Amino acid sequence: MFQSFDASSSPEQGPPRLAKLRAELERVGVDGFLVPRADVHQGEYVAPRDERLSWLTGFTGSAGFCVALKDRAGLFVDGRYRVQGRQQCAEEFTIVHWPEVGLASWLKENMSAGKIAFDPWLHTVGQIDQLQVDLTGTEITLTPSPNLVDEIWADQPDKPNAKAFAQPIEYAGESNADKRARLGKSIAAKGARSAVITLPDSLCWLLNIRGEDIAHNPVVHGFVILHADGSCDLIANPEKFTEVLDHLGKGVALRPEEDLLPALQSLAGPVLLEKNSVPTAIAAALTSANIPVIFGADPCALPKACKNAAEIAGAEAAHLRDGAAVANFLAWFDENANKGITEIDVVTELEARRGATNMLRDVSFDTIAGAGSNGAVIHYRVTHETNRTLNPGELLVLDSGGQYQDGTTDITRTLAIGDAGDEEKRAFTLVLKGMIAVSELRFPKGYAGRDIQSIARVPLWSAGLDFDHGLGHGVGSYLSVHEGPQSLSTKGHVALEPGMIVSNEPGYYKEGAYGIRIENLLVVQEAEALEDGDTHRQMLCFKTLPYVPIDLSLVNADMLSSSERDWLNSYHDACYRTLIPLVDASTKDWLRKATARI
Known part of the structure; x- marks a missing residue:
């Protein structure tokens, strides 16, 4: 569990x-x-x-x-x-x-x-x-x-103290020594001698380590002072790193937590800090020691976001495995949805299907399984107190993901429990149209998420509807399921670059009644040139990572354009061809019906 x-x-x-x-x-x-x-x-x-x-x-x-x-x-x-x-x-x-x-x-x-x-x-x-x-x-x-x-807080829990472990080079794609050397040069180019890194996923990506200090996020806590020569001080509880000392190598000096302030105040400077991730206390410690500070981006953020070939291959492999597990679950769901199952039953069964891969390390977040009015709570988490039985005619918002050592997944499907009403089908199809529009988008290099996120909202806007969350977030490589600096949102000011993974998850929520969300993860890649040349701008596009059928019983086909139908049929063809060798025998007939052409 x-x-x-x-x-x-x-x-x-x-x-x-x-x-x-x-x-x-x-x-x-x-x-x-x-x-x-x-x-x-x-x-x-x-x-x-x-x-x-x-x-x-x-x-x-x-x-x-x-x-x-x-x-x-x-x-x-x-x-x-x-x-x-x-x-x-x-x-x-x-x-x-x-x-x-x-x-x-x-x-x-x-x-x-x-x-x-x-x-x-x-x-x-x-x-x-x-x-x-x-x-x-x-x-x-x-x-x-x-x-x-x-x-x-009298019974405040202790600090997490799980052991760190190595992320193999076959999944990381670059050694921690090479990363440190590369980023050290970027620090020097900004006129700094060192940089302070506090974000757990930045630390883990840089040193090719993972941990268990945060539920569902394979990170370990600590601070890193990365120097321009590529060496670094890792300041944390040393007991957590006993199993990765050889992996870290000679360029990483492990120092206890009490050394943080003395280490900061002994730096020559200038020191690079990111304003939006460095605690005020760290900047104050440097200022009190008269050490000059340069403010700039976390040096790990952009390199971490732009996945290398090994990380993209890992993401693709993880999504194939995950997609088969989710398809096996969906076949079970279709058979049992009207038999009095509960939201907790749904979560338990889905986790069991992912666990059956024998490669699941953890879920990537607490599964969102909201039926009926619970689905309108955007980040709903079922508890024993809120658990409800699925009722015919309702919708179920199912947002879930897995942490595998080769990749992190995150996928949302909205499922009908029996026959849904016309209102729900109309809203679902409007959400689907927005998701398709982004999935097949070609856009000029240099555009950021804020420039294109509204494309998914246009079908909803035309009907006077909208949703109160960003269209998408970045996703890590066996790291945090929410990763910056990229996002498809009004706050997404960083230009999208090849290798970035983002979610595409428009939705609609009617408080007290139902919720709808459809989500696939996308990887940014170079777009192929068009037949007529396409030379005015360098263009990018998205490649869809997951292969999981979309509930056709909720689609009002009359609302789709011919190109939207083509996209949906093509996607379902790919789902069938990809998943049919991987799913359980009992799922194969369900998969054929679930991916039927419309």
Whole structure:
């Protein structure tokens, strides 16, 4: 079993914990405290020890933050999590529509003056700098502080301490020594002598190691100071790295955690920092030692995102294996959907099918299996308390993925439970049209995700509909299922480049009724030249990675253009040819019907 169905907290726990936090505000003489969902490494995912936001508020989403004042508390969440936030949090926590309402705006509206405390290890330089600018002209000040939630969290879990292990060169495609040398040159080219790397997936990619410090994300915690000559200091608990010392090699100096601040303050500088991933405390340590700082991108981010040939081959192999497992599950689902199964039954069966490959290391995130109104909760996670039986006429949003040593998968299918209504079929087909439009897109090199993400929304917009999440995110190579710097979203400002893997997942959600999402992962590649030359611009396109049928019972074929029908038929032909040798014998007849031409 890879997924727990226990609720990590409940709404009634929030108010007494908030009262204790407010007592701490009085004790230390401040007027508010910022509670982000973050750890000292600033990755998207955190260990149980760092689930301060969830512990305080009850909210378990992967993004958001709370501001606790003496008389009110705001939970800031984006469009993915507003329904979830209302369900999980007590009334003492006001749901604030972020980023439409900024933190500074909310503070100015709710207090005229005062001190807001923050833990400088849990907020990046960019976050605090921007907040200070936004509060200019007010009497609201920011003050670094020990973590006040930690002061009242009596049974706070210990730090994760799992052993690191090597990622073989056959999957990594480049040795850690070569990566360090290559990135060291890029650091020197920016005028720096070293760079501080905090993001867990950057550390793991750079050193070709993986770990188990975060559920479903094969990463290990630590800090890296990478020098321009390609050598580096790995600062972490040494006990975690005893099995990879030979793998790391002589160019990597392993140092204990207590060496971090002394190591930083002994650097010659300039030191390269990324504003949006380096904690304020690290920048402050360098500044206090008069060490010059250069702000720029994490040197690992773009090279990590542009997968090499070995990583792309691994992704393709993982998707073939994963696609067969999902197809075997879908055949089971079609046979059992109307027999009183539950959301937990769905998750358990799907995990079992992936586990039967004997190559699954973990799921890549908690499976989203939302039936009926639960499907309208964009990042719904079933628990024993929310588990519901699948009912005829409903839709099931099934968003899942696997972590294999050769690749990370993430796929969403919306499935009909019996016969769906005309409204649901119409909405599903509009979502499908947007997904197809992006799948077959050709676009000029240099365009970013923000430039093309709206293409998937056009069919929905034409019907007055939309969805409150990005179209897609980057995906790692046996690393985090959410990976930057690329994304297909309004925040996706980094140009797409060959080798990047992104998700393509438009959706539509009717609160209290149903949800719809269809997702495939795509890899960016050079587009073939057209017959008439196509020489005005260098063009890129997407290659679809997964082979998993789309539920044809939900498709209103009359709404599809001839080219859209051709794409769907071609995709299903490829699914059939690819999967038929790989699926169980009992799945073959289902697969033939599921990929029938329309």
